[in-house]
Amino acid sequence: MADELLGIMQMxxxxxxxxxxxxxxxIEAMHRAGDISTAAxxxxxxxxxxxxxxxxxxxxxxxxxxxxxxxxxxxxxxxxDARYLASKSVREIRxxxxxxxxxxxxxxxxxxxxxxxxxxxxxxxxxxxxxxCCQALGISAHGTAxxxxxxxxAGCVGAAxxxxxxxxxxxxxxxxxxxxxxxxxALDGCGSDTVWQFCPQAEIxxxxxxxxxxxxxxx
Amino acid sequence: xxxxxxxxxxxPVGSGKSMLIERLVPVLVRKGYAAGVISNDVISKxxxxxxxxxxxxxxxxxxxxxxxxxxxxxxxxxxxxxxxMNLAAIEQMVRDHPELDIIIIESGxxxxxxxxSPVLADYFMYMIxxxxxxxxxxxxGLGIQSCDLLVINKIDLAEHVGADLDVMRRDAVRSRGExxxxxxxxxxxxxxxxxxxxxxxxxxxxxxPGAGGx
Numbered sequence: 001m002a003d004e005l006l007g008i009m010q011m012x013x014x015x016x017x018x019x020x021x022x023x024x025x026x027i028e029a030m031h032r033a034g035d036i037s038t039a040a041x042x043x044x045x046x047x048x049x050x051x052x053x054x055x056x057x058x059x060x061x062x063x064x065x066x067x068x069x070x071x072x073x074x075x076x077x078x079x080x081d082a083r084y085l086a087s088k089s090v091r092e093i094r095x096x097x098x099x100x101x102x103x104x105x106x107x108x109x110x111x112x113x114x115x116x117x118x119x120x121x122x123x124x125x126x127x128x129x130x131x132x133c134c135q136a137l138g139i140s141a142h143g144t145a146x147x148x149x150x151x152x153x154a155g156c157v158g159a160a161x162x163x164x165x166x167x168x169x170x171x172x173x174x175x176x177x178x179x180x181x182x183x184x185x186a187l188d189g190c191g192s193d194t195v196w197q198f199c200p201q202a203e204i205x206x207x208x209x210x211x212x213x214x215x216x217x218x219x
Numbered sequence: 220x221x222x223x224x225x226x227x228x229x230x231p232v233g234s235g236k237s238m239l240i241e242r243l244v245p246v247l248v249r250k251g252y253a254a255g256v257i258s259n260d261v262i263s264k265x266x267x268x269x270x271x272x273x274x275x276x277x278x279x280x281x282x283x284x285x286x287x288x289x290x291x292x293x294x295x296x297x298x299x300x301x302x303x304m305n306l307a308a309i310e311q312m313v314r315d316h317p318e319l320d321i322i323i324i325e326s327g328x329x330x331x332x333x334x335x336s337p338v339l340a341d342y343f344m345y346m347i348x349x350x351x352x353x354x355x356x357x358x359x360g361l362g363i364q365s366c367d368l369l370v371i372n373k374i375d376l377a378e379h380v381g382a383d384l385d386v387m388r389r390d391a392v393r394s395r396g397e398x399x400x401x402x403x404x405x406x407x408x409x410x411x412x413x414x415x416x417x418x419x420x421x422x423x424x425x426x427x428p429g430a431g432g433x
Contacts, residue, residue, distance in 0.1 A: 017301040022291035103303035162292040216261065216292045 007137040011130065012147040014154060017107060018100040018126070024159035024217035025049070025152070026202045029209035031163055039170040042160050046153055046178055049199065050185040054152045057087065057197035058127040059145040059189020065131030066144045081128045084195055090206040092219040094125075101129030108133040145186035153178055159217060221431055223255075223313050224422050225322045227298060227340030229333040229362055234348040235372040236325050237266045238405040239414065241273045244323070246415040248279050251428035252320040255284040255312050257305060259294045259326040266325065284316060294328040302339040309339075320428055321418070331360030342422040344414075348373040349382040356390035356400075368417050369400035375407065 014021060027045070030036045036045060061084045068076035088094045102124040127148060134144040157171045166174070206219050228236050237258070244254050256274070258267035267287025274280040286308050290297040297304055309322055324340055326333065335343045345366035347355045350373055356363060363369060369391055377384050384402065391400040399417065403410030419425060 015300065017303045019297075019301060019304040019307075021293050021296055021301060022289060022304060024291065099304060099307045103307060159291065214265070215289055218289050218291070 003137075004139050004143055007134070007139045008143045008147045011134060011137070011139065011144075012151040012154070014158065016104070018104045019096070020100055020126075020151070020155050021158065022218045023096055023155060024163070024219065025156050026206045026209065026219065027156055027159050027165070028163060028215060028217045029205040029212075029219075030202070031160075031165055032209075033205060035205075036160075036165060039166045039174060042157070042166060043174045043177060046156055046174065047181050049152070049156070049202070050149065050178070050181045051188075053197040053199050053202075054149055055185035055188035056192055057084070057195055058152065059148050059186050060192040060195045061125070061127040061189075062131035062134070062144050062148045063141045063189050063192075064195070065128040066135045066139075066141050067131075069132045069135035077128060077132065078122050080195070081122050081125050084125045084128055085123050087195060087197060089203050090210065090219060092210050093206065096218050097126040098123045101126040104129045104133055108136055142186060142190055145189040146182065148189070149182040149185045153182060162216065220310065220313055221317075223309070223319045223322050223431065225309070225324060225340045225342070226418055226422060227324045227326065227335030227343045228346060229298070229326050229328075229335065229343070229366075230346035230370075231331075231348075231351060232261070232327050234346045234351065235403075235405050236327060236346050237270055239346065239370065239372065239403070239411070240270055240323055240325060242405050242408055242411045243415055243418075244274055245277075245279050246412060247321065247418075250415070250419070252419075252423075253316070253318050253428065254280060255286075255316060255319050255322045256280070257286045257288060257308050257312070257322065257324045259288045259290050259297050259305065259324070261290065261292060261294050261328055264289065266327070281316075284312065284319075286312065290326075294326045295330055295333050298324065298326045298333070298335045298339055300336075302336045305339055318429070320431060321423065331355075331358060331362050333362045334365055342367050342418065344368045344370055346370040346372055349377045349384070349387065350380050352380075353377075353382040353384075353386045353390075356387050356394055359394045364394055367398070367421060368414070369395060369398070370403055370410075370414060371400060372403045372405055374402045374409070375404045 064080050160166045161171050230236050247254050260266050264287030271282050271285035275282045343366045345362040401410050401413055
């Protein structure tokens with residue numbers, strides 16, 4: 001129990017070296033477009049992300065990868081990885097997901113599928129790698145989904161802090177307020193047989209953000 | 220995959236890191252070394268775009284050998300606590316260009332405690348400029364104290380901003396002991412050859428170009 005709890009903390013800590021600190025998940029683009037300017041705006045956006053992307057896509061992919069890794073189903077992980085990658089329409093999101101996922105796998109050494117990635121047979125997307133690493137660390141499927149969910153929210157809130165949209169107390173308030181949504185998002189991921197997402201407005205803004213000359217975040 | 224020797228260049232915004240790279244790389248290329256550049260930027264890829272334009276104008280370096288990374292407002296994190304983005308970029312660069320002899324990684328930001336992770340950079344240069352005030356070497360900080368080579372740039376401006384180079388020289392010795400420092404004026408190429416000599420001697424151990432082999 002303690003091992004699992006500590007493993008969840010480790011995997012969802014911003015200290016974990018996977019490069020996620022450079023992502024704003026569209027928040028920079030939305031802030032520039034004038035769509036987000038207050039803590040309430042951010043909280044509403046994150047609630048929507050958790051329901052329409054993090055739960056059904058990231059948590060679901062991490063949980064399925066976790067299950068496949070537990071069963072030694074390498075083909076299943078490879079298939080899931082390819083499907084997840086194909087579902088991301090924003091180029092910089094795809095590239096960052098692969099970069100972070102691959103680095104995460106490297107960090108959790110001796111992971112069984114690492115050779116697959118080295119040989120280019122798998123992309124190593126972030127949530128898929130996350131699920132595989134959590135399985136290796138003895139973290140449950142639910143714990144895995146919770147870590148994905150929390151990591152997403154904490155990353156977005158951190159980006160909003162650096163962009164000056166919110167202040168430090170507001171950041172903690174948002175995280176606190178979203179706890180039920182994070183839990184729901186994780187449960188959605190655990191109970192899902194499919195990986196899907198629906199956030200076209202955010203994706204269109206992120207596509208435009210890719211081509212901006214001056215920006216703080218990858219996307 | 221073999222490890223291509225890497226130089227990390229840190230220092231405050233505006234100290235001349237990009238200019239140094241633009242002047243340093245042609246010196247290395249003229250000596251036969253194949254070089255790549257990764258530029259971590261706080262707010263944009265402007266530095267990388269400028270370096271790429273400068274170095275590819277005379278075919279010194281192919282365009283894909285200058286890569287810009289957006290670092291989410293945390294350039295120091297990207298080269299120290301979590302260098303994963305840079306490591307991935309280096310890996311891709313070496314995969315595409317196995318002929319490389321050296322990779323230069325630039326990271327800006329007004330933080331005198333900036334250092335590079337040894338996993339990322341084998342040789343660390345910290346750059347300041349006289350216009351920031353002659354107090355800088357005295358203030359110390361991890362970057363100034365621990366770097367392999369301290370570069371004090373824009374010495375041509377010293378008389379205009381009231382900076383005393385003798386004070387900077389004295390304080391650099393005080394805070395760094397026997398570790399080297401150089402005065403440069405990159406715009407006029409003053410001291411750039413000496414920077415290249417330090418890198419070739421202390422990082423490449425005087426190995427000839429291509430010694431690492433693809």
